[in-house]
Amino acid sequence: MILKVNGRRLRVQAHPMKRLLDVLREDCGLTGAKEGCGEGECGACTVLVDGQPINACLVPLAHARGVQITTIEGLGGRHPLQRAFVEQGGAQCGICTPGMILAAVALGDAPPLDRMRAGLAGNLCRCTGYTAIYRSIRQASRSRAGRRTAGARRPAMRPRGK
Amino acid sequence: MVGAISNRTLLEPRDIGTALRMLRDEGPLVPLAGCTDLYVSLNFGTLGATRFLDLWSLPDLRAIELRGGALSIGALATYTDIIESPLVRRRVPMLVAAAREVGGPQIQNRGTIGGNVANASPAADTLPVLAAAGATVVLVRAGGKRRVPVTAFYTGYRQSVMRPDELVAALEIPRLSGRQWFRKVGTRAAQSISKVVMGAVAHDDRPPSVAFGSVAPTVVRVPGTEAVLGRGESIEEAQRMLLAEIAPIDDLRSTAEYRRRVAANLLALFWRECRRGGSSA
Numbered sequence: 001m002i003l004k005v006n007g008r009r010l011r012v013q014a015h016p017m018k019r020l021l022d023v024l025r026e027d028c029g030l031t032g033a034k035e036g037c038g039e040g041e042c043g044a045c046t047v048l049v050d051g052q053p054i055n056a057c058l059v060p061l062a063h064a065r066g067v068q069i070t071t072i073e074g075l076g077g078r079h080p081l082q083r084a085f086v087e088q089g090g091a092q093c094g095i096c097t098p099g100m101i102l103a104a105v106a107l108g109d110a111p112p113l114d115r116m117r118a119g120l121a122g123n124l125c126r127c128t129g130y131t132a133i134y135r136s137i138r139q140a141s142r143s144r145a146g147r148r149t150a151g152a153r154r155p156a157m158r159p160r161g162k
Numbered sequence: 163m164v165g166a167i168s169n170r171t172l173l174e175p176r177d178i179g180t181a182l183r184m185l186r187d188e189g190p191l192v193p194l195a196g197c198t199d200l201y202v203s204l205n206f207g208t209l210g211a212t213r214f215l216d217l218w219s220l221p222d223l224r225a226i227e228l229r230g231g232a233l234s235i236g237a238l239a240t241y242t243d244i245i246e247s248p249l250v251r252r253r254v255p256m257l258v259a260a261a262r263e264v265g266g267p268q269i270q271n272r273g274t275i276g277g278n279v280a281n282a283s284p285a286a287d288t289l290p291v292l293a294a295a296g297a298t299v300v301l302v303r304a305g306g307k308r309r310v311p312v313t314a315f316y317t318g319y320r321q322s323v324m325r326p327d328e329l330v331a332a333l334e335i336p337r338l339s340g341r342q343w344f345r346k347v348g349t350r351a352a353q354s355i356s357k358v359v360m361g362a363v364a365h366d367d368r369p370p371s372v373a374f375g376s377v378a379p380t381v382v383r384v385p386g387t388e389a390v391l392g393r394g395e396s397i398e399e400a401q402r403m404l405l406a407e408i409a410p411i412d413d414l415r416s417t418a419e420y421r422r423r424v425a426a427n428l429l430a431l432f433w434r435e436c437r438r439g440g441s442s443a
Contacts, residue, residue: 015167015168016216017170017172017214018167038205039206040202040269049271053267053271055269058197058205059201060201062172062174062216062218063197063219065219118267118352121266121351121352122267122269122352
């Protein structure tokens with residue numbers, strides 16, 4: 001089966017009921033998505049499917065056919081949210097961070113606080129108390145707005161390897 | 163994941179007719195769609211089944227549309243589909259409220275209303291809404307179809323009248339007049355299973371419809387309580403009747419006593435906010 005991950009097409013041979021999380025980590029070598037709870041509570045395994053956040057621990061490989069998957073690796077380390085999480089202390093132990101950033105990507109540009117809260121409700125963080133995470137998302141929104149004003153051409157999200 | 167994956171089989175029909183024939187001829191099969199409940203059981207090794215039927219990609223079962231006077235919601239409609247549907251927002255805002263409180267966005271993007279109904283959990287968030295709305299479950303099987311009211315669908319804890327060769331195709335919700343109300347009480351605002359969950363309609367032309375989850379082995383309507391409210395008796399009288407009509411238990415999420423108190427409080431809150439001539443919320 002062909003899996004479209006971060007703009008690349010990867011051929012994987014795995015059982016159709018294998019969890020997408022395990023396929024990404026074991027068959028694709030993409031270990032950014034973590035297993036926290038294994039029951040859809042913590043969001044550490046969050047990846048984007050056609051731009052929507054999902055829990056990769058609850059999705060069978062069969063349901064990844066024909067969709068675009070984005071993992072944290074697909075942001076290439078240069079996404080404004082990634083930089084903002086580093087600078088604002090949005091990441092501490094780091095386990096929740098890949099899922100948290102991808103859930104934040106799905107919120108789009110400059111989400112108000114209530115949308116941040118609702119949009120990140122499926123991502124648990126035991127370190128930050130969340131305020132540093134909200135601060136990070138606000139900084140990323142400002143930096144993107146600043147770049148737009150400055151006329152920069154780089155898109156907000158660019159999959160690596162394409 | 164607990165348990166060997168190699169002895170599992172996933173049948174992947176291309177259309178509903180094939181799915182129903184597989185269910186009839188190649189069963190027993192466990193249907194799966196959004197997998198937000200099923201994969202939890204698989205991950206923890208609490209599901210012994212080895213043969214599964216994939217419904218997720220079937221066309222036709224996802225539509226949200228008006229049929230006759232009723233709102234028909236396809237079984238594969240996700241909570242996100244429901245939240246974003248202008249039709250559901252206009253006709254059944256309490257269902258939108260319930261869908262917003264299911265898990266977080268990741269769960270709402272995958273979990274389906276058909277799965278919530280078929281999974282038959284007494285704590286399911288949409289079931290009190292469907293019961294209060296007088297909704298009907300549309301069941302299909304190879305060569306047949308039947309309609310069962312949500313209030314007659316459940317026969318016991320995680321038991322329903324659905325047969326092994328049947329699938330939930332849709333939920334049909336009649337037009338409702340009067341104010342709708344939904345409230346879920348859990349440990350947190352998000353990502354929690356309900357301790358008590360309530361859906362209700364203060365009809366313009368008849369006694370209210372009131373339904374609760376997590377206070378009995380199945381979702382329950384409380385007809386005695388509805389009648390007391392409909393006769394205009396005091397809320398205290400209605401609460402006394404309610405406590406005779408529900409049977410909550412102590413479990414890992416809450417206690418029976420707490421659930422009784424909260425259920426009675428929710429009833430009073432609903433009636434204060436929604437009864438005709440009452441103050442608006």
